[in-house]
Amino acid sequence: MPYQFEDLKHACQAEWQAYIEHGFVRQLGDGSLAPEAFQHYLKQDYLFLIQFARAYALAAYKSPTLSDLRQAKEGLQAIVDVELDLHISYCNAWGISEEELANLPEARATLAYTRYVLDTGNRGDLLDLHVALSPCMVGYGEIANWLNNRAQTIRGDSNPYDAWIAMYESDEFQDAMQAEIRWLNERLGDVSPTRFEQLTRVFRDATRLEIDFWDMGLHLSD
Template identity: 55%
Template sequence: MAQDDAADSLFARLRAACEEDWCAFVEHDFVRRLGEGSLPEECFRHYLGQDYLFLIHFARAYALAVYKSETLEDMRQAASGMAAILDEMGLHVRYCQNWGLSKDEMQSLPEARATMAYTRFVLEKGMAGDLLDLHVALAPCIIGYGEIANRLKQDFGDKIASNPYGDWIETYAGEAYQDVARAQIEQLDRLFARRAGPGRMDSLVATFRTATRLETDFWEMGLSLAA
């Protein structure tokens, strides 16, 4: 998956330019404790509730991507992403019910500041910029979850079966989600080839770095139970 991608892909270059921030995200204590199975259940439930609200805004981001698209290929890619998120929300609701969270409860939750910060950043980048700006802002979440789950599966192996959070790890390490992450990497390259050049890298790196830091804040929110 992501860590094995060609060094000249846009994602690989963005990640290398933000290596310290990327490591803070994918190696966060929330992630480590999730893999160990030692994460307190109340932290995971808090994360799950906010992730539901998070997904609502990400579906809007993909709807915005349809509007920002200039080709049918890009429109189909964005529409497919929105459909996948809407389908994921149904799975998310069923998964959350196993943790004592109902759909009505999650819909009535106030957004945590970390949830609001990242989702509004993504939407603002999409509104003010072009389709490439929007996809770069989305990339840490889409690609990062795949990388994190792969790391956890490699690090904890057979222990995942007895881990209370094993289903979460298996979902994002599974081939279906890995395909989603790979498709996002490929889409970044297609957009960069059409819409950018070396002079644009600084602004793309800045967007990627901020989005990565906001993802780290989302883990911290889950760990600290922050509102």
């Protein structure tokens, strides 16, 4: 039977659930997250997004066909034109200037995750790289949808984190997430069980690094 993206999630169910339903996410949803934790996360996420934009540029470099190149461009555009732009204005609203962002040191969780993805992409092929990128692109879209279906989630002005949820439930982000899933489904359909095992390891590692990123925000780790 051809593999699908859902099979990767299924193979890493415990890690995927721990990522999507993390304490940081729950507290964002009900508005109880400490502002310092959110600001720490926001700053590190700016650094994270710059490295992830580089990883999509690597995907463009590794693309053998026009359709692969277009998919890499979509990912790069979603980060640079949608997420980073919104992120900078969102940081400003939270009292974090662009100058401060430009001079931040990277936390260990940021270093570990971003360099893992770049290294996986350098050593492996285009599919390894997209699988390593997928918890980022697919996970946040899924988190926004999970929060929206959760009774404890507060939407609107009474939740200071409402704009964050809105960013990831936006059509632009949800469309980019669906395009990534479609691209992966087409490629995963052809892989052998042994190759799927290898890719599962990459997906699990990247998902665990997403969990560490939430932990870093929650505990203000550097």
